[in-house]
Amino acid sequence: MARSVSFGLASYTFSFSSTPSSNCTSTISINDTYVTYSVYVIFRYIPDSLVILHNDIVVNYTCSYPLNMNSSLDVGLNPFISSYNITVVGSGTYTTTLQLFKNSDFTGPYTSSDLPLYLTVETPLYIGANVLGADPQKFSVRIESCYATPSNNSDDPVKYNIISNGCPLPGSTGVVFYKDGDGLQAQVSMKLFKFTSYSMVYLHFSFALCSGTCVPNCGSRDGNDDSVIGVSNSKPEGPFIRIDSTGAVSAATYVFPWASAVWIIVALIKSM
Structure with a gap:
């Protein structure tokens, strides 16, 4: 003081x-x-x-x-907007389901209760594929190839080619496209056949995901399509149990795996 x-x-x-x-x-x-x-x-x-x-x-x-105090900054600010560039890199997959149907309008899918299947040579096989998760306004799916082997090994040296570059090969077993390259569903039919020296038939599919539509023009196509952005190989389908004209079973009883089959189409997105 x-x-x-x-x-x-x-x-x-x-x-x-x-x-x-x-x-x-x-x-x-x-x-x-x-x-x-x-x-x-x-x-x-x-x-x-x-x-x-x-x-x-x-x-x-x-x-x-x-307790509360105010203070002001004595420096004037002149704001402007800047931008920050961020790059995110990743990859993804689309799931494609494949089913065998009983009817030509692709209804009545075979289920586990129908197993095992006994089918006669020349029986029409109605096969439908559906891509899940892709944008239906931007992409379509096309059947790129299909071939058959007598085993579930896709690299089996015994091979019968049915579809190549999106088109049936000459002499193939009655291939008919119902829906292909226009939407996320593909539908095709073909006639069952038999390998001469083998009892089983396995089918192997490859699908192409394309930008927009890519309906094949098999009369003039050269096999190349710039709209295709992704290709996927399926796991083998079958085997099919064949019955000859006398009704005799020509192959041993076998569980048919259609109902649980799921395949992946890898979308290799490129610049459009």
């Missing part, structure tokens, strides 16, 4: 601190908006005679400080 005295007037200067002091201890109170320091100061008359002529004076000094 500092004191200055002039004629008839005395002034005092106090310094408050939140640090405890044995000589001067302030109290603190806080509400939602202010913190307030308070301290009591006693002014006591010190007599220089036998008697005291004046009372002591107790003064409660308080000082409040706001």
Whole structure:
């Protein structure tokens, strides 16, 4: 505390601190908006005679400080918009389901309750494929190739080609396209045949996913189509159980896996 005295007037200067002091201890109170320091100061008359002529004076000094303070930046800002380039790289797959149907309108799919299947040579096979997840406004699926082997090994050296570059090969077994290259469904039929020296027939399909439509023109096509952006090879289909004209079974009983068959078409998206 500092004191200055002039004629008839005395002034005092106090310094408050939140640090405890044995000589001067302030109290603190806080509400939602202010913190307030308070301290009591006693002014006591010190007599220089036998008697005291004046009372002591107790003064409660308080000082409040706001808890919320405002401040402004003294620098003016001139904002502009910038852009950030972000590249995300990934890959995905589309799932294609394949089914064998009983009827020429591609209804009545064979189910597990129909197994095993016994089919005669020249029996029409109605096969439908459906791509799941692709945008129907932008893509179509086309049957790119189909061939048969006497085993479930797609690399079996014994092979009978049926469809190549989206078109039936000469001498193929009655291939008819019902829907192909125009939408996310493909439908084809062919006649069942028999390998001369083998009892089983497995079918292997390859599909092409194209931008827009890619209906094959098998009378003039050269086998190339720039709209094709993805090709997928299927797992083998079959085997088919054949019955000859006398009704005799020409192959052993075998579980037919159509109902659970699922294949993946990899969409190798390229710039369009």
